[in-house]
Amino acid sequence: GDSVTQMEGPVTLSEEAFLTINCTYTATGYPSLFWYVQYPGEGLQLLLKATKADDKGSNKGFEATYRKETTSFHLEKGSVQVSDSAVYFCALSNARDDKIIFGKGTRLHILP
Amino acid sequence: GAVVSQHPSRVICKSGTSVKIECRSLDFQATTMFWYRQFPKKSLMLMATSNEGSKATYEQGVEKDKFLINHASLTLSTLTVTSAHPEDSSFYICSACELAGYETQYFGPGTRLLVL
Numbered sequence: 001g002d003s004v005t006q007m008e009g010p011v012t013l014s015e016e017a018f019l020t021i022n023c024t025y026t027a028t029g030y031p032s033l034f035w036y037v038q039y040p041g042e043g044l045q046l047l048l049k050a051t052k053a054d055d056k057g058s059n060k061g062f063e064a065t066y067r068k069e070t071t072s073f074h075l076e077k078g079s080v081q082v083s084d085s086a087v088y089f090c091a092l093s094n095a096r097d098d099k100i101i102f103g104k105g106t107r108l109h110i111l112p
Numbered sequence: 113g114a115v116v117s118q119h120p121s122r123v124i125c126k127s128g129t130s131v132k133i134e135c136r137s138l139d140f141q142a143t144t145m146f147w148y149r150q151f152p153k154k155s156l157m158l159m160a161t162s163n164e165g166s167k168a169t170y171e172q173g174v175e176k177d178k179f180l181i182n183h184a185s186l187t188l189s190t191l192t193v194t195s196a197h198p199e200d201s202s203f204y205i206c207s208a209c210e211l212a213g214y215e216t217q218y219f220g221p222g223t224r225l226l227v228l
Contacts, residue, residue, distance in 0.1 A: 036156065044148065044158060044207070093150070100150050100205065102219055 002027040006090045006103035013080055014111050021075040021106050023064075023090035031092040033057075033066055033073040038087045038105075047075075047088070082110045114140045116208050118220035125196055126228055133191045133223045135206030140218075141186040142208035147179075150203040150222075162189045196227040 006023040013019060025033065035047040035057070048057030053068035062077045073090060090103040115138040125131050135145055145162045160181050161169045168181035178200075180192040189208075193200050205222045 034156075044146065044156060046156065091156075100156055100203070100222070 002031070002092060002094055002101050004090050004092055004101055004103040006088075006106055008104070009087075009107035010109055011106060012109045012111065015082055016079045017110075019075070019077040019080045019084075019108070021088055021090075021108070023073045023075065023103060025071050025073065025090075025092050027071075027092055027094055029094060030068075031094045033064070034091040034093070034100075035062070035064055035073070035075050036089040036091060036102075038089070040086070044089065080108075080110050082112050084108060085110045114138075114208075114210065114218045116206065116218045116220040118204075118206055118223050120223060121221060122224045122226075124226045124228065127197050128195055131193045131196055131225060133193075133204055133206075133225075135189045135191070135208065135220050137187045137208040137218070140208075140210050142189075142210065143186065144209045145183060145189040146207045146209075147181060147189070147191050148205045148207070150205065156205065159191075193225065196225070198227045201225055201227045 003026045032051045034049045036044045037047045038044050048059040050057040050066035053066050056063055056065045064073050064075045066073055087105045087107045089105045091100050093100045117136045117138055119134045123131055143164050147159045148156045149159050150156050158171050159174045162181050162183040164183045164186050170176045183189040203222050203224050206220045208218055
């Protein structure tokens with residue numbers, strides 16, 4: 001079945017460091033891919049998405065490119081801030097049934 | 113790892129009826145549960161935050177009288193879609209946070225609601 005695998009955390013970085021959180025997926029067809037973020041004490045929020053191969057989603061300095069050849073959707077940010085500390089979830093949704101499948105989440109800690 | 117279940121996994125109902133969806137944390141206590149809705153071909157939308165023993169906090173645009181949320185215990189939250197209409201057809205997902213902290217969130221498998 002469809003699945004999402006993302007790197008385990010926690011990831012700890014210093015402020016202004018470069019961030020990469022890896023995400024790979026297994027799916028039939030052409031799923032839509034998402035990154036969600038959960039800040040402490042809050043519910044999930046959509047961070048960015050891409051709906052077809054080679055699309056790049058971007059928001060708040062984060063970006064991820066839909067790579068069908070490597071079935072990946074890695075999240076990147078050039079210079080992280082303390083306020084980026086959160087849990088990040090990679091997810092896919094297959095047009096076949098719209099069910100959304102999440103990765104297990106990666107906790108990110110940014111040190112000042 | 114922690115497990116969150118939802119029941120039913122799929123429900124079909126007639127327009128005008130009410131449907132209750134249960135979300136349970138099976139092996140941990142959850143003071144906070146979240147309810148999400150996924151629209152076809154779109155991303156997840158947070159509907160409300162449910163805290164045990166108090167009223168749920170609804171997101172802007174979500175009708176609290178339409179989507180009744182009850183969090184009666186540390187392991188159970190329910191979402192009742194009242195007087196359901198076809199436009200309420202959707203995929204509803206709950207998640208639960210462990211008592212120890214908000215950072216760890218576990219998702220239920222979702223409930224597919226189809227209103228005829």
